[in-house]
Amino acid sequence: MDWRAHYWYLSNMTQIETYTLFGEQNDLPDVVHCEPIEARSALHDWELKPHRHGRLHQILLLKSGGGFVQFEDRTHALPAACLVSVPIGAIHGFRFNPGTRGWVLTLSAELLDEQLQSSEGLRSYLQSPLILESSSEFRQIFRAIAEDYTHRNFARAHILRARASLLLGLVARVISNDHPMPFRTDSPLQHRFEQLIDRHITDHWGVAKYAKRLGVSPTHLSRVMRAATGKSARAAIEDRLIREARRNLAFSNLPISQVGYALGFADPSYFSRVFTRATGMSPRDFRRGLDTPDREKL
Numbered sequence: 001m002d003w004r005a006h007y008w009y010l011s012n013m014t015q016i017e018t019y020t021l022f023g024e025q026n027d028l029p030d031v032v033h034c035e036p037i038e039a040r041s042a043l044h045d046w047e048l049k050p051h052r053h054g055r056l057h058q059i060l061l062l063k064s065g066g067g068f069v070q071f072e073d074r075t076h077a078l079p080a081a082c083l084v085s086v087p088i089g090a091i092h093g094f095r096f097n098p099g100t101r102g103w104v105l106t107l108s109a110e111l112l113d114e115q116l117q118s119s120e121g122l123r124s125y126l127q128s129p130l131i132l133e134s135s136s137e138f139r140q141i142f143r144a145i146a147e148d149y150t151h152r153n154f155a156r157a158h159i160l161r162a163r164a165s166l167l168l169g170l171v172a173r174v175i176s177n178d179h180p181m182p183f184r185t186d187s188p189l190q191h192r193f194e195q196l197i198d199r200h201i202t203d204h205w206g207v208a209k210y211a212k213r214l215g216v217s218p219t220h221l222s223r224v225m226r227a228a229t230g231k232s233a234r235a236a237i238e239d240r241l242i243r244e245a246r247r248n249l250a251f252s253n254l255p256i257s258q259v260g261y262a263l264g265f266a267d268p269s270y271f272s273r274v275f276t277r278a279t280g281m282s283p284r285d286f287r288r289g290l291d292t293p294d295r296e297k298l
Helices: 003-010 037-044 109-115 136-150 156-178 188-203 207-214 218-229 233-251 256-262 268-279 283-289
Strands: 017-019 033-036 047-053 056-064 067-071 074-078 082-086 092-096 101-108 130-133
Touching: 033 037, 033 136, 037 047, 037 092, 037 101, 047 056, 056 109, 056 136, 101 109, 101 136, 101 156, 109 156, 130 156, 136 156, 188 207, 188 218, 188 233, 207 218, 207 233, 218 233, 233 256, 233 268, 233 283, 256 268, 256 283, 268 283
Parallel strands: 017 047
Antiparallel strands: 033 101, 047 092, 056 082, 056 101, 067 074, 067 092, 082 130
């Protein structure tokens, strides 16, 4: 057994499961998946423990009710009428008020790749978890998707893809109006690089090794990443490592030294220095800061 995996195995940690669809291990069985919020959450006492989806993007629309959502290590209140966007890989959990009504729409990574054209720059607006105010336009699209999903009419798959694409575009538009950013086209090399980082984050590869695996020069890789994200390839690697460190500190009860070991650091003090430099606080202070009243609500 790999020594990093051995630390995970021995620890009495809170597991963050990676699901394909709400606890199911099979692939997404349809072009999209749409179901009422209450259909599944009511079976679990209106609480869905923190988890993540490896290749699925979810959008929830609350018609009534409310509750709380946890994104990574932060908890947010959900108003009675809102839209929640949960990107691929984001840790999230929900505690709904009993009787909450609405829908959950699940979209595969393949559908996003098909619908989000790199030249249009939408993907960058959809990569962070967020809560938006609901609108009549959002509700109308969700009702249409739910209706098409339930029935097996001709051209069902085509229409579901089109409606899902429309919803993604409208969500991205609302975000861009509230938080405009410089236009950047999406890059296939960026996505390949980010996927490779996910697979090798604990191996502590440098930019040169990632570039060699991707068949490009380190300079070209950094140039593409700056154009796509505004950050260098080296910064992308560190950001992903720190994000994983925050997750482990938030969702496990591993000692801080073992969090460092699990992330590939041979020296716990070096892990602490890297984390402190990147976040402005030590791992210990970060973990202490999680014990807040808002966090206890979920």
